[in-house]
Amino acid sequence: MSAIDYSEKIPNNVNLANDRTLQRALEHWQPRFLDWWREMGPNDFASVDVYLRTAVGVDAQGWAHYGTVKMPDYRWGIFLADPIADRTIGFGDSFGQPVWQQVPGEFRSQFRRLIVTQGDTEPASVEQQHRLGHTCPSLYDLRNLFQINVEEGRHLWAMVYILHAYFGRDGREEAEELLARHSGDVDKPRILGTFNEPILDWLSFFCFCYFTDRDGKFQLKSLAESSFDPLARTCRFMLTEEAHHMFVGETGLGRVVKRTLEVMKETGSDDPQEIRRHGAVDLPLLQRYLSFWFSSSLDLFGSEISSNAATTFASGIKGRPDETTQYQDHVCADSSFELEVPDGKGGVIKDTSPMRNAMNEVLRLSYVKDCEIGLKRWNMQIKRAGYNFELKLPSNRFRRAIGTWANIPTDLEGRPISREEYDSRMPGWLPSASDKDYVKSLMQRVVEPGKMAAWIAPPERGVNNLPVDYEYVRLN
Numbered sequence: 027m028s029a030i031d032y033s034e035k036i037p038n039n040v041n042l043a044n045d046r047t048l049q050r051a052l053e054h055w056q057p058r059f060l061d062w063w064r065e066m067g068p069n070d071f072a073s074v075d076v077y078l079r080t081a082v083g084v085d086a087q088g089w090a091h092y093g094t095v096k097m098p099d100y101r102w103g104i105f106l107a108d109p110i111a112d113r114t115i116g117f118g119d120s121f122g123q124p125v126w127q128q129v130p131g132e133f134r135s136q137f138r139r140l141i142v143t144q145g146d147t148e149p150a151s152v153e154q155q156h157r158l159g160h161t162c163p164s165l166y167d168l169r170n171l172f173q174i175n176v177e178e179g180r181h182l183w184a185m186v187y188i189l190h191a192y193f194g195r196d197g198r199e200e201a202e203e204l205l206a207r208h209s210g211d212v213d214k215p216r217i218l219g220t221f222n223e224p225i226l227d228w229l230s231f232f233c234f235c236y237f238t239d240r241d242g243k244f245q246l247k248s249l250a251e252s253s254f255d256p257l258a259r260t261c262r263f264m265l266t267e268e269a270h271h272m273f274v275g276e277t278g279l280g281r282v283v284k285r286t287l288e289v290m291k292e293t294g295s296d297d298p299q300e301i302r303r304h305g306a307v308d309l310p311l312l313q314r315y316l317s318f319w320f321s322s323s324l325d326l327f328g329s330e331i332s333s334n335a336a337t338t339f340a341s342g343i344k345g346r347p348d349e350t351t352q353y354q355d356h357v358c359a360d361s362s363f364e365l366e367v368p369d370g371k372g373g374v375i376k377d378t379s380p381m382r383n384a385m386n387e388v389l390r391l392s393y394v395k396d397c398e399i400g401l402k403r404w405n406m407q408i409k410r411a412g413y414n415f416e417l418k419l420p421s422n423r424f425r426r427a428i429g430t431w432a433n434i435p436t437d438l439e440g441r442p443i444s445r446e447e448y449d450s451r452m453p454g455w456l457p458s459a460s461d462k463d464y465v466k467s468l469m470q471r472v473v474e475p476g477k478m479a480a481w482i483a484p485p486e487r488g489v490n491n492l493p494v495d496y497e498y499v500r501l502n
């Protein structure tokens with residue numbers, strides 16, 4: 027394991043002490059980051075003590091060190107997973123050649139674009155969740171929100187390190203811009219659509235963690251395959267933290283389903299109005315939230331057919347998740363991919379694309395499969411409770427804003443329909459104004475240790491073997 031020096035202003039395992047120029051550049055950026063955190067992060071909770079996990083090492087023992095911390099004192103550090111000896115390029119035209127320790131000049135702008143896009147999502151999510159702490163359903167959940175927020179901050183640091191260390195002045199300017207764009211800002215929004223959607227309630231937060239953080243998993247896994255080794259190592263380490271964010275989404279939504287089923291049993295009714303009278307989330311309402319966040323997150327994979335994707339794969343910049351173990355052909359120079367596209371007359375036709383151009387779609391399809399796992403679990407809970415209701419992911423074509431299906435009206439099954447039908451049926455497909463008002467009415471803060479809001483069941487276990495009623499956040 028490489029050593030981490032905590033006496034440093036910026037904890038790191040990249041030997042920052044020996045690179046004074048880089049250290050100065052990052053120390054110059056650090057106060058700006060802290061200003062941003064104070065303004066855009068969970069600032070009303072700056073003085074509270076939170077039971078947080080901090081990475082103090084990159085190996086199995088070190089990456090999850092638990093203790094009580096005030097968030098502004100959290101040690102946002104720079105950690106790269108240990109190098110793999112003699113690692114070679116795993117895909118594309120340079121397959122089998124040694125990986126790069128520097129960015130090749132000809133790929134500089136593509137790398138910068140991807141790193142900036144990745145970096146932009148991290149602070150964006152903290153901004154989206156800025157005020158959620160005020161309506162937490164429990165101290166356990168509040169702690170999880172803050173854990174995610176500080177780790178997204180660290181993931182921003184991870185990308186800023188790469189920009190500063192490998193992209194000179196351009197990189198430093200981009201790092202400034204990462205703090206200047208803001209989620210939902212009309213003049214300077216975040217780059218990708220989903221990261222400009224407001225997250226004003228915890229049901230949206232759990233959906234975001236389930237669906238949008240899962241895009242993070244797939245994109246980070248793709249970048250972890252990169253031939254640019256420092257980027258690959260950075261992303262490998264980020265993935266260890268990312269898993270918790272998806273856990274919060276999956277268990278959060280599972281607990282909502284559990285509580286709803288309890289209320290259905292207590293009242294002997296599955297009527298949404300009756301469920302709402304008892305302060306729980308009716309299943310059709312949950313379905314509409316799932317449909318919203320899933321369809322929004324699908325766009326994060328980019329266009330089905332993309333020359334950018336072809337170039338980044340061919341050049342070894344961005345691979346596929348688990349490239350070595352999941353695929354046999356790592357070059358994909360001659361293979362093709364079949365997909366269904368709109369025929370321009372309200373129907374669907376088959377089309378064939380060179381495989382390299384379809385890499386975004388390859389990733390999206392693996393993502394959809396991964397999303398289905400949680401739904402299967404929740405549907406099993408519903409079935410076991412004796413109800414005939416199934417949560418479903420809408421079609422990949424539904425409500426798309428990017429790619430082949432962008433702005434093509436379809437129903438939830440992906441059948442093209444008229445614009446009029448689409449508009450008239452939409453209130454049944456996505457959260458309506460009254461759904462949102464109802465969810466908002468549920469968002470009452472619960473901060474007594476061990477107590478839960480009425481719309482969510484307690485978790486099965488606490489954090490790091492502590493009991494559920496541990497005081498995870500001391501609000502003083």
Ligand code: BYC
Nearest residue numbers: 143147151218219239242245325326327328329332334335
């Ligand atoms: N919204 O050829 P195209 C995470 C842009 S989440 C707005 O279709 P390409 C996290 C695209 O940028 C993971 N714009 O796609 C989760 C391009 O614009 P420019 C984030 C979009 O380039 C939760 C144009 O459309 N990481 O970590 O093949 C909490 C044409 O692009 C959208 C990454 O995304 C959209 N949805 O692929 C915290 C990895 N989609 O450049 C964190 C890095 C596309 O022509 N990014 N566009 O102005 C990438 O790999 C690629 O940029 C994309 C797009 C997959 C996003």
